[in-house]
Amino acid sequence: MTQASWYWRARVVSAYIAARFRPLPKLHDRQCNICGFHGPFGPGGKGTRNDARCPRCRSVERDRLFKLWLDKEPQSLEQKDILHFAPERSLTSLVRPLARRYRTADIAPGRADLVLNIERLELPPASVEAVICAHVLEHVDDAKALGELYRILVPGGLAVISVPIVEGWSASYENPAVITAQERALHFGQWDHVRYYGADLRDRIRAGGFSLRDFTASPSEGVRHGLIRGDTLFIAQKPG
Ligand SMILES: [Zn+2]
Numbered sequence: 001m002t003q004a005s006w007y008w009r010a011r012v013v014s015a016y017i018a019a020r021f022r023p024l025p026k027l028h029d030r031q032c033n034i035c036g037f038h039g040p041f042g043p044g045g046k047g048t049r050n051d052a053r054c055p056r057c058r059s060v061e062r063d064r065l066f067k068l069w070l071d072k073e074p075q076s077l078e079q080k081d082i083l084h085f086a087p088e089r090s091l092t093s094l095v096r097p098l099a100r101r102y103r104t105a106d107i108a109p110g111r112a113d114l115v116l117n118i119e120r121l122e123l124p125p126a127s128v129e130a131v132i133c134a135h136v137l138e139h140v141d142d143a144k145a146l147g148e149l150y151r152i153l154v155p156g157g158l159a160v161i162s163v164p165i166v167e168g169w170s171a172s173y174e175n176p177a178v179i180t181a182q183e184r185a186l187h188f189g190q191w192d193h194v195r196y197y198g199a200d201l202r203d204r205i206r207a208g209g210f211s212l213r214d215f216t217a218s219p220s221e222g223v224r225h226g227l228i229r230g231d232t233l234f235i236a237q238k239p240g
Contacts, residue, residue, distance in 0.1 A: 012225055027051045030226035032069045043224050051226055056216030059090035062162050062233075064225045066091055067217045069160075069233050074098070076158055076235075080129040083152070085136050086236055088111055095132065119144040123152045131159040133187045137201075138163050139194045149236075156240035159210065162233050169198030175176050201234070210236035 005185060018149075030041050036058035044052030044060040059067075070077065079100045084092065087104040096102045104112035116122065118133075119141050131149050149159045170212050174195040178184055181191035188196050205212050215233040222229050 007052060028226070031224050032053075032059060032224050033071070033079060033211070034063050034094060052096060055169075057093070059088070059091045061231060063088050063090045064216075065162070065217055065227055065231055065233055065236060066132075066134065066160070067094060068217055069223055069235075070094065072136045072215075076160075077130055080126075081199045082130045082132065083114075083123075084112075084132040085118060086134070087114075087132075088134060091132065091134075103136075118148060121148045123150055125151050126154045126157075128152045129154055129157050131157070133159055134162045134166065137161065138188070138190075138195055140194070141205055142195075143208070146205060146210070148240055150209045153238045155238055157238045159236040159238075160233060161205065161236055162231075163197050165197040165199070165201055165232065167199050167230065167232075169196075171200050172196065172198045172204075205234060205236050208236075210238060212236050 004222075016177050027040060029039055030051070030078050031038050031040075037056040039055075041186060042055050049216050054060075054064075077095060078098050080098075081101040082095060082099045082103070084095065084104050086105045092102075092104065103114055103118040105114040105118075106112035107115065107117050109115050113126060116237050118136060122140065131153065133145075133149065137145055146159075153159065171189070172195050178187045181208040184193055185191045188194065201213075202212055215234045215235060216230060217225070217227050219229070221227065
């Protein structure tokens with residue numbers, strides 16, 4: 001191979017590498033309602049969503065939606081005994097100071113205060129006043145998990161829930177033929193998800209015995225804080 005062809009081959013390879021690893025463009029100035037950062041957000045969600053993650057507090061869209069809800073209903077969590085599953089660091093810094101008692105839980109050891117399997121909670125009945133459960137149900141047997149949340153909550157207790165959801169689907173997408181990690185990533189959006197929720201998430205939560213309300217940000221709040229349009233926080237309450 002001639003020196004010239006090596007030169008051009010090197011040019012092509014370096015151009016490919018530059019294109020492959022070029023940072024995503026900074027799109028818009030946003031305002032983080034958790035840490036006060038003003039400026040462009042970076043990629044989030046395993047790097048698949050640009051304009052998603054606050055570079056200062058690491059919050060993503062659903063964390064900032066949670067903060068909007070909390071600003072409107074702080075009494076829901078103030079002075080409560082709270083259990084936070086798969087804790088998001090930016091939410092921990094918000095909720096811990098409000099709570100009377102605040103514990104985090106994760107199925108993986110070393111990530112939280114308690115190692116707990118949400119399908120079989122080793123906690124007494126009616127022992128927790130509020131649960132925060134963001135993007136957990138799509139990983140697990142949700143009927144078991146919702147049953148366990150209902151069991152450990154006191155009467156009147158709240159479960160604040162979010163999941164990836166396609167509101168245009170009346171039924172959640174589950175597919176027993178989808179088994180491998182690669183298939184799950186393709187069908188359900190992430191290697192360890194077992195379904196993609198549709199609007200029937202509400203029926204599943206109510207079937208667990210809860211009453212339910214939705215919380216969605218306004219269009220202007222979504223623009224200001226870089227939220228996913230129409231993203232919903234589900235506020236489930238065990239009857240008092
Ligand atoms: Zn922030």
